[in-house]
Amino acid sequence: MDKIIGDAPGRFVDVPPRSSAKDVARLAGVSTATVSRALNLPQQVDPETLERVRHAIDKLRYVPHGAARALRSRRSQMVGAVVPSVDYALYARTTSALQAVLDAAGYAMVLAEHHYDLAQEVRVTEQLVSHGVDAFVFVGVYHDPALFALLASHGKPYVLTWGVDPMRRHPTVGFDNRAATFALTRYLIELGHRHFGLLSAPVAGNDRSTERGAGMRAALAQAGLELDEADARYGPIDLRAAANLMHEILARRPRPTAVVGTNDIFAVGGMLACREAGVRIPGDLSITGVDNTDLGATQTPPLTSIRTPVVEVGRAAGEEVIARLEGRPGESSRTLPFEIVIRGSTAPPRR
Amino acid sequence: MDKIIGDAPGRFVDVPPRSSAKDVARLAGVSTATVSRALNLPQQVDPETLERVRHAIDKLRYVPHGAARALRSRRSQMVGAVVPSVDYALYARTTSALQAVLDAAGYAMVLAEHHYDLAQEVRVTEQLVSHGVDAFVFVGVYHDPALFALLASHGKPYVLTWGVDPMRRHPTVGFDNRAATFALTRYLIELGHRHFGLLSAPVAGNDRSTERGAGMRAALAQAGLELDEADARYGPIDLRAAANLMHEILARRPRPTAVVGTNDIFAVGGMLACREAGVRIPGDLSITGVDNTDLGATQTPPLTSIRTPVVEVGRAAGEEVIARLEGRPGESSRTLPFEIVIRGSTAPPRR
DNA sequence: CTATCCGATGTATTCGTTTACATTAGGATC
DNA sequence: GATCCTAATGTAAACGAATACATCGGATAG
Numbered sequence: 001m002d003k004i005i006g007d008a009p010g011r012f013v014d015v016p017p018r019s020s021a022k023d024v025a026r027l028a029g030v031s032t033a034t035v036s037r038a039l040n041l042p043q044q045v046d047p048e049t050l051e052r053v054r055h056a057i058d059k060l061r062y063v064p065h066g067a068a069r070a071l072r073s074r075r076s077q078m079v080g081a082v083v084p085s086v087d088y089a090l091y092a093r094t095t096s097a098l099q100a101v102l103d104a105a106g107y108a109m110v111l112a113e114h115h116y117d118l119a120q121e122v123r124v125t126e127q128l129v130s131h132g133v134d135a136f137v138f139v140g141v142y143h144d145p146a147l148f149a150l151l152a153s154h155g156k157p158y159v160l161t162w163g164v165d166p167m168r169r170h171p172t173v174g175f176d177n178r179a180a181t182f183a184l185t186r187y188l189i190e191l192g193h194r195h196f197g198l199l200s201a202p203v204a205g206n207d208r209s210t211e212r213g214a215g216m217r218a219a220l221a222q223a224g225l226e227l228d229e230a231d232a233r234y235g236p237i238d239l240r241a242a243a244n245l246m247h248e249i250l251a252r253r254p255r256p257t258a259v260v261g262t263n264d265i266f267a268v269g270g271m272l273a274c275r276e277a278g279v280r281i282p283g284d285l286s287i288t289g290v291d292n293t294d295l296g297a298t299q300t301p302p303l304t305s306i307r308t309p310v311v312e313v314g315r316a317a318g319e320e321v322i323a324r325l326e327g328r329p330g331e332s333s334r335t336l337p338f339e340i341v342i343r344g345s346t347a348p349p350r351r
Numbered sequence: 352m353d354k355i356i357g358d359a360p361g362r363f364v365d366v367p368p369r370s371s372a373k374d375v376a377r378l379a380g381v382s383t384a385t386v387s388r389a390l391n392l393p394q395q396v397d398p399e400t401l402e403r404v405r406h407a408i409d410k411l412r413y414v415p416h417g418a419a420r421a422l423r424s425r426r427s428q429m430v431g432a433v434v435p436s437v438d439y440a441l442y443a444r445t446t447s448a449l450q451a452v453l454d455a456a457g458y459a460m461v462l463a464e465h466h467y468d469l470a471q472e473v474r475v476t477e478q479l480v481s482h483g484v485d486a487f488v489f490v491g492v493y494h495d496p497a498l499f500a501l502l503a504s505h506g507k508p509y510v511l512t513w514g515v516d517p518m519r520r521h522p523t524v525g526f527d528n529r530a531a532t533f534a535l536t537r538y539l540i541e542l543g544h545r546h547f548g549l550l551s552a553p554v555a556g557n558d559r560s561t562e563r564g565a566g567m568r569a570a571l572a573q574a575g576l577e578l579d580e581a582d583a584r585y586g587p588i589d590l591r592a593a594a595n596l597m598h599e600i601l602a603r604r605p606r607p608t609a610v611v612g613t614n615d616i617f618a619v620g621g622m623l624a625c626r627e628a629g630v631r632i633p634g635d636l637s638i639t640g641v642d643n644t645d646l647g648a649t650q651t652p653p654l655t656s657i658r659t660p661v662v663e664v665g666r667a668a669g670e671e672v673i674a675r676l677e678g679r680p681g682e683s684s685r686t687l688p689f690e691i692v693i694r695g696s697t698a699p700p701r702r
Numbered sequence: 703c704t705a706t707c708c709g710a711t712g713t714a715t716t717c718g719t720t721t722a723c724a725t726t727a728g729g730a731t732c
Numbered sequence: 733g734a735t736c737c738t739a740a741t742g743t744a745a746a747c748g749a750a751t752a753c754a755t756c757g758g759a760t761a762g
Contacts, residue, residue, distance in 0.1 A: 018505060020718060031742050036720055046740060061504065066483040067421035068718035071747050076418060078461070078482060085447065092443040096436065099464055103475065108482045110429070111462040113450055124454065131429060131459045132417040153412065154369060239645050268649055275651075294590050298619055300626075300651035371748060382712045387750055397710060419748035422717045 019060040027056040039064065070132050078108045079321055080133040082125055084116045084140070084206075088237055088265070090291050091139060094161065094314035098137060101318030107134075107325075118144045118205040129154050135321045141165050141172060142207040157324035161317045162310075163207050164335050171324070173316045173334045177208050177290075180306040181215035181260060183340050184288045187304075188258045189223045192348045193286060196220065197249045197256035198232040199242055199266035212262040212290060231256050242269020243276070250277050257285060257349035264289035264296035267303050271345070282347035292341050301344030309336040370411040378407040390415065421483050429459045430672055431484040433476055435467050435491070435557075439588055439616070441642050442490060445512065445665035449488060452669030458485075458676075469495045469556040480505055486672045492516050492523060493558040508675035512668045513661075514558050515686050522675070524667045524685045528559050528641075531657040532566035532611060534691050535639045538655075539609045540574045543699045544637060547571065548600045548607035549583040550593055550617035563613040563641060582607050593620020594627070601628050608636060608700040615640035615647035618654050622696070633698035643692050652695030660687040 025032045030049060037045050038053040045053070056062070070076035079102050086092045099109045110133055114121035122144050125136065135156055138147075141163035148170075151158055158171070165172040185196070198216060201209040217227055231252060233245035242265060249259060250273060261267030267289030274281050281287055281301060289296045289305040296303030316334055323330035372386045379386070381400060388396050389404040396404070407413070421427035430453050437443045450460045461484055465472035473495050476487065486507055489498075492514035499521075502509055509522070516523040536547070549567060552560040568578055582603060584596035593616060600610060601624060612618030618640030625632055632638055632652060640647045640656040647654030667685055674681035 022718080032719075033721080033743080034741060037741085040720080044740080049740080063477065063481045063505070065422070065718050066481050067418045067427060068747090069720075070418035070483075071416070071422050071749090072718080072720040074720095074747080076482075081462075086437055086443045086450075087447045089440050089443065092437045092440065095462075096438045096464060099437075099462065103463070103478075106478075108461050108463070108478060110459055111432075111446075111450060112454070112459070113447060126414060127454075127457075127459060130414045130417050131427075132421075154414070239649070268645075272649060294619075295646050295649065298590070298623060298646065298650060372750095373748080383749075384713080384751075385711060388711085391750080395710075400710080416748050419717090420750075422719085423748080423750045425717075425750095 018065075019062050020065070021062070023060055024053065024056045024062050027060065028052040067132075075325075076132040076134050077106060078110050078131070078133045079318075079325075080110045080112060080125070080128040080136045082112050082114065082121060082128070082136060082138050085113050085237075086111070088263075089293060089295075090263075090308070090310050094139070094310045094317075097311045097314030098318045099314075101315050101322070105318075105322050107322070116202075116206060118142075118147075122146050122150065126150060129156065135159075135325050137161060137317045137321055140207050141170070141174070142205065142210075157321060159317045159320045159324070161313050163211065165333060168333055171320060171330065171332055173313055173320055173336070175308055175313070175336050175338050177211035178215035178218065180290055180308065180338050181212045181262070182219045183215075184290070184304070184306060185216045185219035185260060186222075187340065187342070188260070188286060188288065188346065189219065189225070191258075191286065191346065193258040194225060194349075195254060195256045195258070196225070196227055196231065197252070197259040198227060198262075199245055199249070199259060199270055200232065200234050200262040201237055201266075202234045209262045216260050237263065237265050239265060239269045239272065242266045243273040246270040246273035247277065250274070250279060255285075258346075259285060259287045261287065261289045263291050264293040264303060264305055267305070267345070268295050268299060271299055271303070281345050283350060286346040286349070288346060297341075297343070299345070304343045304346040305341050307339040307341050309338060312336050369416075370413050371416070372413070374411055375404065375407045375413050378411060379403045426676075427483040427485050428457060429461050429482070429484045430669075430676075431461045431463060431476070431479040431487045433463050433465065433472060433479070433487060433489050436464050436588075437462070439614075440644060440646075441614075441659070441661050445490070445661045445668075448662045448665030449669045450665075452666050452673070456669075456673050458673070467553075467557060469498075473498050473501065477501060480507065486510075486676050488512060488668045488672055491558050492521070492525070493556065493561075508672060510668045510671045510675070512664050514562065516684065519684055522671060522681065522683055524664055524671055524687070526659055526664070526687050526689050528562035529566035529569065531641055531659065531689050532563045532613070533570045534566075535641070535655070535657060536567045536570035536611060537573075538691065538693070539611070539637060539639065539697065540570065540576070542609075542637070542697065544609040545576060545700075546605060546607045546609070547576070547578055547582065548603070548610040549578060549613075550596055550600070550610060550621055551583065551585050551613040552588050552617075553585045560613045567611050588614065588616050590616060590620045590623065593617045594624040597621040597624035598628065601625070601630060606636075609697075610636060610638045612638065612640045614642050615644040615654060615656055618656070618696070619646050619650060622650055622654070632696050634701060637697040637700070639697060648692075648694070650696070655694045655697040656692050658690040658692050660689060663687050 021032045021035045025035045083091045102109045112124040136158040138160050139162045160170050160172045163174040203210040235241045235245050270287050289303050292305040292307040296305050320330045372383045376383045376386045434442045453460045463475040487509040489511050490513045511521050511523040514525040554561040586592045586596050640654050643656040643658040647656050671681045
């Protein structure tokens with residue numbers, strides 16, 4: 001019977017030393033090398049011996065010491081996920097899918113956030129490197145060059161997500177953010193809109209919002225239109241902040257008849273402002289988001305948006321990073337399809 | 352100049368060996384012991400020496416080897432966060448706040464999900480133990496006894512969150528889920544409601560939904576009322592699933608005049624069903640959620656809910672777990688206040 | 703002036719695995 | 733029956749930092 005001395009619940013001061021491979025070896029009557037092989041290369045050990053070792057492991061409740069293993073084998077079985085923020089529900093969904101894939105393959109996921117600060121991203125990544133993480137998944141295609149230098153100098157595999165790398169210089173799993181807003185804007189143009197507004201995250205260091213803005217401008221240009229920068233607003237990904245920016249757009253004269261949000265938070269924030277200002281959607285104004293969140297889909301009227309394959313991205317990124325860790329080549333780049341979801345927040349402009 | 356040989360972007364086959372404390376020691380003209388002290392006990396080393404060591408560290412881009420450090424010092428500086436799912440936005444917010452606190456104190460956060468399966472929770476926790484995690488934060492108060500046995504036998508400190516431990520047997524940072532729905536239900540009773548419905552997550556192994564259901568029943572009992580189990584529905588935390596359950600409740604005759612959701616997802620799912628069925632809120636039916644999400648707050652009408660202090664819980668849990676890791680006592684239990692947020696989804700019943 | 707102490711540093715062991723290499727026994731080959 | 737191979741296992745040396753203990757000046761106390 002283990003004797004456990006705790007000075008308070010949830011805290012233990014003196015604990016029986018955890019059993020080591022040596023203990024298992026002694027009980028099973030083999031060497032520690034055989035214990036190690038039983039764990040890592042079971043097909044190389046005699047079935048009968050294997051059985052004895054496994055029995056000893058169970059009996060002693062032996063749990064291998066990850067740090068020792070990592071030190072000697074130079075692999076920690078940990079993957080770092082570096083995201084802007086799990087607070088944005090969509091990154092959380094990607095992260096969750098990634099976690100499931102990693103977990104199934106025996107990897108643990110270490111999570112770090114950088115809150116849209118690319119220098120902070122380098123710092124947290126260095127933290128994770130020092131914690132021994134084997135490989136990385138990042139959100140976004142654009143990063144501080146120091147990040148890639150760090151990864152290269154430590155030989156850490158990585159995968160970028162949520163975008164496509166135009167130069168194909170890095171392995172990327174994502175979707176075409178520019179094409180997404182391009183499609184939405186085209187649709188709005190076809191409905192007859194000619195005067196547009198934009199609600200966006202700051203573009204500095206954020207390739208998702210940069211690309212989404214660029215897609216909108218490209219569609220306008222194709223139709224001989226242009227976005228007046230006075231009709232564009234940039235701010236944090238936050239409902240209330242977005243609503244406040246939208247009030248500024250609503251005050252413009254003439255007022256845009258269609259507003260594109262670079263994600264559903266901006267669009268819904270915009271809808272809130274419209275409600276507050278008595279502007280009717282879609283009668284007075286059409287509005288669109290990106291990412292097709294529940295938040296947008298449940299509004300009155302429901303939000304026209306783009307379904308981005310965020311879960312698939314997480315899953316595929318997990319597969320790619322595992323492939324690289326296990327020496328398999330992996331695909332250099334995967335671009336997943338999105339889908340336009342037309343709902344009630346868009347209509348032809350009032351004539 | 353480092354020579355880096357990569358066979359493909361994002362993957363490196365041969366990399367210059369990373370520099371070790373020995374390299375730093377040589378360059379600085381000291382022993383490895385001094386390098387170690389410069390890093391961990393800087394006040395014990397001569398300022399001038401310290402400067403030389405730091406310079407060498409920068410020059411060699413030395414990053415300490417976490418596994419080696421963990422092996423020898425028996426501390427990995429990693430904390431495990433074991434949550435049901437980051438897909439539920441509120442757990443993500445707690446996790447994010449926790450992450451920020453841990454990061455600021457130099458700890459990395461390892462994230463694992465168990466998808467509301469308590470046996471799975473034990474398994475992933477064991478995984479994290481074997482990866483060397485020093486301490487844990489869990490969501491919920493009720494867990495498999497095997498979980499606590501595992502933690503005890505490895506002497507790992509932990510903190511439970513998102514609830515209160517009635518027996519005060521475990522350190523807990525959270526809020527009173529029962530009191531939350533009690534308050535809402537009382538409010539509905541005061542409005543004049545007498546016939547209630549419930550939309551809840553399955554209660555097995557989920558103390559949050561268990562307590563939230565119990566709070567509602569307690570308020571009813573206090574008013575001499577009772578919840579007819581035929582007016583209660585249980586299902587996954589998912590908008591569409593909740594809407595389908597709500598349709599069943601709407602089909603009941605007589606139909607409840609007020610429905611309590613155990614969180615905002617259930618409540619908003621319920622609102623969707625009402626829209627589909629042409630049932631007016633709050634005219635025909637009042638509905639309430641818990642957790643005060645953006646999702647609920649932006650509905651038409653906006654959802655009456657309870658603001659649970661999920662961010663504060665994450666922050667406080669981080670502080671508690673760090674205190675325990677650093678040998679400070681920490682408070683045994685912290686119960687944070689919630690706040691009822693009355694909006695347009697509730698009104699007196701039609702007479 | 704000597705004994706004592708203290709701050710700064712070095713020496714050498716240790717943490718618990720993995721793994722290169724050595725060893726052994728038995729079977730196949732000629 | 734000697735030789736070679738192979739499968740199964742053991743032996744022992746890493747991996748890279750933390751740390752107990754030893755050492756060495758120089759300051760302080762008596």
